[in-house]
Amino acid sequence: MFLDRRIIIFDLDGTLIDSLGVWSQVDQELLKRLTDGRVQISEDEAGHLRMSAMKKYGEGSDAYLKYMADMKVMYGLPGTPEEIHRQRYELAQEFLRTRVDYRPGAPAVLKALKRAGKTLAIATTTRRRNIDTYSKDNQNLLSQAPFSDYFDLIVTRDDVAHVKPDPEAFSKILDHFSARPKECLMVEDALPGILGARAAGIDSVVIAERHSETAADLLRKNALAYFESHQDILKAIEEESDLVHR
Template identity: 35%
Template sequence: MFYQKKVIIFDMDGTLIDSVGIWNIVDRELIAQLGGETLPELHIQQRRDELLRSFSHAQDAYIEYCDFLAQTYHAPFSKDVIRSMRYAIAQHYLKNVIDFKPDAHTLLYYLKEQGYQLVIASTTSQNILNIYSNENDAMRQKVDFEKTFSLILGRELVSKIKPHPEVHQFIMQELGVQPHECLVVEDSLVGVEAAQNAGIDVITIRDTYAQTDEPELRKRSIAYFEDFNRLLLHVKEELGQS
C-alpha cells in the first residue's frame, strides 16, 4: 500500500481534522441569520455536499453555495456578503475549536521521517488553511505545517474542485511523480472519486459524518481504517518496523 510510494496526499476537512460537524454548526447559524428555518445538522451537511458536488465545475463552488442560500431564504444580501457572513461566524471555530484527529499528527511525523513527501489537497480556501497553520494554537503545537508538507493546496489553486482530478494532476506535475507513486488519504466519496479519476490509489479514514457512505467507501478504497492509530500500525507493519 505504501511500498514504492513517494507522495502521500491528504484531504483536510474530515480527514486530518474534525471539522465537518463544525461547518454544519456554522451553516446552521448562517441560515438563522438569513431568516431560515432551523434544520437538522445532518440535513444541512447532506444538502451542502450535494450542492458543492453539482457546483464542482464552477469557478467558485462555495460562492455558488452562498448564492443558493441567498435565493432559498430570500435574503437581502448578495452572495459575496453571505460568504463574508459565513466566514465571520466560522472564525472562532477555526482558531479555537478545530483540531487534528487523534494520532493524525503522529502519522504525519512518522511518514515524514520515512522520506515521504506529504501534501494537503483541500477544497477549503487557502485563507482558512492559513488560519489552521498560523493561528490555531492547538494544531500549530502538534504540526509545523511548513516543515511537514511539501505543498498545501486550497481550492483557489484549481478551477475545478473534487471530484474533478485537477488538484491531483497539479500535484503530480509539480512534484514530478506518476499516479502509481502517489497515495491519497480521504474521508468522503467525492474525495475518493477525485483520486480515482486521477488514477491514484486511495485509502479512507472513517469520519463520523460520512457513516452513511461507509459501505461505498469501503468498496471503492483499497483500504478502510477506523482511525489514524490503526493506520499507523499498518504502515509500520508494512514497512517492517512494527
C-alpha cells in the same frame, strides 16, 4: 502500502482534521445569535439546510449570499443578506481558529511518515483562505503539527478549475514533484477524492468518517484498504517498518 510510496497525499476535511461539522455549527450559532436564542436547530438540520441550498444554487460566488437571503426570510433574521453573510463569515473564521482540530492520531501519522522520509501533500476542496487560517491562527493545529513543517505542497479549491472527483488537483501534484502515479498514495474519507485519485492513476486508502458511513461499502470497493482510525493507519505503518528492518 505506505512505505513503498514516495509521496503520500491527504485529503484535509474529514480525513486529517475534524471539520466537516463546523459549517453546520456556524449556521446553528448564527441563527441563535441573530434571533437572541429564539431559533435553535440541530447540527443535522443545519447541514440539511446548507446542502439543500448548495444543490439549489451551486457553489458559485453568490451561492451563500442567496442562502443567507433564504435564511432571512425563513427565520425572520435582521439585516440585509449581505450583512448576514458578513456575520457568518466572521463567525466561521472564529470557529476555524478555535474549534477545528486534528482527528485523533493524525499528527502521529504525519510524524511517522516524515521520519520515514516521505513527501507529504494535501489535495483539498477547501479555500486557500481557510488553509491560511489553519496555518497561522489555529493553535490546535499549530501546537501538534504545523502545516508548514509537514506538507511540501497544498493544492486547494482556488488552485484548480475543477474539484474532485476531477483529477486536476492530483495532476498538479504529480507535475509539481515530477512523480509517477504509482509513486503516490492518497488517504481519503470520501468517494469524490477516491475517484479523482483513481482517474489520475493514484491508489487510495480510506479512513472511516461519520459523514461517509452510508458509503462505506462503496469506499471499501474502490480503495486498497479501509482503516477505522488514524491509530490503525499508524499501526500499519509501524508493521511495514518492522518488515523493512528485519
